[in-house]
Amino acid sequence: MDFDNVSRKDLAKELEELQREINEKNIPVLILFEGWESIGKGKIIAEVVKELDPRTFRVQNFRVEYGDQRALPYHWRFWTKIPAKGEIAIFDRSYYQALMGEEARKEGLDKGELEDIKAMEKALVQDGLLIIKLFLESSEDYQKERIRTLADHEVTAFRIREFDKDQNKHYKEYKKLYDKLIEETNYAFAPWTVIDVEDNKEGSMVILHTINEAIRQHLKKAPNPKHKYKPLKKMKDYLGELDLSKVLEKEEYDKEKDELQEEARELMYWCYANEVPVILVFEGQDAAGKGGAIKRLTRNIDPRLYEVIPISAPSKEEHRYHYLWRFYKELPRRGKMSIFDRSWYGRVLVERVEGFATEDEWERAYNELNEFEEHLTHQGAILLKFFLHIDKDEQLSRFEAREENKEWKITDEDWRNRDKWDQYQEATNEMLERTSTKNAPWTLVEGNDKRYARIKVLKTFVKAVKDRMKD
């Protein structure tokens, strides 16, 4: 672009206009700044936001890792800061940092992390978010000069980290690394723009122009190509094949239960001491016994080590974000356990059956959920998913018992869900088929006999932690 006839201020004003438009159209925009250290990223970002309405953008700084971040899966810190619909989030550094440090220089790019990044960006973009990735490029000499200048001034000297100097010292190696990183992550749905910052003023105009162009294109663009649902040709009837006649006698139950609860208690202390995060998912029809199974599982576990997260329909606030956002917020810290009573699988169960998600949304969710869980297990979590299954007669008798008991309220919604029994079975079977992965398998629990179900859950938990202890 020829910038002769346009001022920085014009471009900034244009961006302000576009900010209003994306706000009206509820489009989330993520602008990501990466690049060489000590070359004036902060100032450039300040220039970009100068004319913006400060109420609908936020700058998120990921330069320093602090606090809880370290105790949670790496992407937690980014996912929890994604922009709401209609807002702009500016990431000052990002998840790319994991592939830009000393380790990456010496060991090369981590494949697993590359995959996790691609999955994250794709999930966001599919959801309608615009991502603008800017890489601020610098020559070796320019960076050296900048570091020297910063070091010379008392007020700026503290900003230089050891790493910044080290980066300059190994400039050529880092250059090779970054070129490769950009090449490998230059996805069509989330491309990089590399910008030379040596001429700072020009740089900021190019950046404003790049951002404006990207937003304008996005506003004009047709929506993402939709996933078309292809029913599985041969779907196994997982639920139908379960043997629901399995029972456990009271005496045996009492004995096993006490022992297993004691083991669960000890094993959870082991997870705590070894900083292993544990994530449990409970799904199942209404009255399948999720609550009871959770209670028996946690009974002896130190209550400081776990949290039970009941999941219901997303709130208005939660609707403003990608549907995974609210689950990221509830992930356990290392050494703790989060137990989800219903979960992100709502996307392919209730939201599919009830039509709360479009076909495109739930169809692509299988993959997104697998990738989400892959990130969690990559990051060291034990992830167990339980599906508690009862048959239709058993549900009816439990509903009736509850209505008599009056402790529980059976709502109209419960009865309506029951009417869609077959649709839920089908959706469940497909979910089991498509999301039972090696690292995060489903455990099917025969639920007609509560005692049997509870012991199976306890045993599965105990075995999973013991297996991890052997690793």
Next chain:
Amino acid sequence: MDFDNVSRKDLAKELEELQREINEKNIPVLILFEGWESIGKGKIIAEVVKELDPRTFRVQNFRVEYGDQRALPYHWRFWTKIPAKGEIAIFDRSYYQALMGEEARKEGLDKGELEDIKAMEKALVQDGLLIIKLFLESSEDYQKERIRTLADHEVTAFRIREFDKDQNKHYKEYKKLYDKLIEETNYAFAPWTVIDVEDNKEGSMVILHTINEAIRQHLKKAPNPKHKYKPLKKMKDYLGELDLSKVLEKEEYDKEKDELQEEARELMYWCYANEVPVILVFEGQDAAGKGGAIKRLTRNIDPRLYEVIPISAPSKEEHRYHYLWRFYKELPRRGKMSIFDRSWYGRVLVERVEGFATEDEWERAYNELNEFEEHLTHQGAILLKFFLHIDKDEQLSRFEAREENKEWKITDEDWRNRDKWDQYQEATNEMLERTSTKNAPWTLVEGNDKRYARIKVLKTFVKAVKDRMKD
């Protein structure tokens, strides 16, 4: 109580029943465990929750300070973890820790902290929360014995901190301190129950019984006595006395603005380097120019150092908590600035005028807000509150200009608010009278001339930070 005819399990089951009742009645319950170290607090808490429905209680552990907690006002960590309506939060240690450590032993109880605690508990209780404070008492010998036993076992040895041993070493001094602490904070609205834990089994029954009793009493109890609104006898017409004819010419404005914005930028870096948190509150009628003033103030400030928090009506989720909860969540970390575009003063402005808060609620809010802000300034924050005032004619012409411009939408609500102009003026005058404190004064801004208003805001900010630099 005579426990001969009742089992621990009976009591736990009773608590489970009560849990259901408070859940139905939407009562938040906070159970707080304090006491001597290494005497088995964790196990006791585990016993208490054993029969509870894990979906509506949470145990919060404050033993170790970590992450963001240190960067925020001390009460932030507690306020953000208060129970929602209908739920139980169990605090394993609490805000009393600040008065139970080595410093308190040597220096005595900190008066400011005592006041802040009282204010916090009172604010919660007034809002309908039940607080049950349990102090687990131990003799010197019993604690010594416990520490020895824990130290003997590899799996428990890591739990003992240096402080635990030190506490036992200085047992008598700590005993005196804790007795005094309990005496001083044994409020009628939030009394302590001291429990000897030497007989562990008995201890847990006493605790269950105490909790059950407290909940039962609370369920029976008449609601808190209501504050009766007493209009101020002579209320100054702060707004009426403002000279709205003040103006600033463009030339002078441009010159002053550039200088002040540059100063604001530098001063905010100083706050960052010196870890001073800054909190700004903007209130004012619709179209008074809050957004514009904020934008001019932040224009040159490093966008990584501030956030603008637009406040609108609380969400459904937020309604489940004390009204201050959502503001605690947005407080700035040390060295950063949070700018509230509307704020907690909504309680005594829009909520008062529109009847969203009861007379009792907004009447007691003046005091609660003062105490809330006192805690923030105690903890080192610079807190500035701006009220931007325009007259009715000016508002009309701005509304009309906006309607023409179409960039902004003037909603029916805006016109309705305008109809209540006089009521808002009265509420504002009372707010100014009752919440302009030494540490957190209001700055009245003559808003008819936008330039004049913006410069006044900038100047006030610059002066406040400079004053702090001199401290």
